[in-house]
Amino acid sequence: MDKIGLFYGTYTGITGVIAEKIAEELGKDNVNLHNISKDGDLMQNYKKLIIGTSTWSIGELQEDWDNFMPKLQEMDFNGKIVALFGTGDQIGYPDTFLDGMGMLYETFQYRGATFVGFWPTQGYDFTSPLPLLDHDHFVGLAIDEDNQAELTNMRIKEWCKLLKPAFGLE
Ligand SMILES: Cc1cc2nc3c(=O)[nH]c(=O)nc-3n(C[C@H](O)[C@H](O)[C@H](O)COP(=O)(O)O)c2cc1C
Structure with missing residues (x-):
């Protein structure tokens, strides 16, 4: 079976920790973890991708x-399956919450990716339009370790349940 390539970018390490939890939930043997700062060129080797980013400097990738x-x-990315996740702070930066994830969505979409793993907006409070697929869904998993850390493990578990059939893991 093709492995999933999980590529993440992090500044203080939070997105890296979330990436590891996602890999654990999907089964470590099924996922190769890559930090985008070193391994970006490997992305083209995968048909199945998970892409994670935080947002910094008020709306910057x-x-x-x-x-x-x-x-x-x-x-x-034509013919490739991509799931996105983002980390951010909806109370500190409601207008730019998860903008980085939205920017990556636009880029991967423009380059032909097929997306899986859309995530409901219920339970979040923010105003940024960029990470939204539609009124009720983010383009990927939304994680807020700054304000809702107690929900993170449950969110990852539920999201990975969505991903498993899409990635052929069950
Ligand atoms: C100066 C500063 C600016 C930030 N800007 C944003 C922002 O615009 N949108 C957002 O969702 N989060 C913002 N954040 C929150 C971070 O994205 C969040 O803490 C994230 O979990 C950091 O992950 P990392 O350590 O993996 O980079 C900001 C945090 C700081 C300290």
Whole structure:
């Protein structure tokens, strides 16, 4: 079976911890973890991808993803399955909550990706439009370790249940 490539970008380490929890939930043998700061060029080797980022500087993509953008914009994701997750702070930055995830969605979509793992907006309070698929759904899993850390494990578990059939893991 093809492995899933999970690529994440992190500044203080939070998104990396979430990435590890997702890999554990999907089965560590099924997932290769990659930090985008070093391994971005490996992305083209995978048909199944999980992509994670935080948002910084009021609505900016995490720095390592930002640096990788010129290469990402040249890649072809036609025929590839992509699930997104984002980490952010909905109380501190409601207008730009998870903007980074929204930016990556736009880029992968433009490059032909097929998305799985949309996530309901119920239980969050924010105003940013960028991470939204529609009124009721984020484009991917929304994690807020700053304000709702107690919900994180349950959110990851539920999200991975959605991903498993989409990634052929059950
Ligand atoms: C100066 C600063 C700016 C931030 N800007 C945003 C923002 O615009 N949107 C958002 O959702 N989170 C924002 N955050 C919150 C971080 O994205 C959040 O803490 C995230 O979990 C950090 O993950 P990382 O350590 O993996 O980079 C900001 C945090 C700081 C300290």
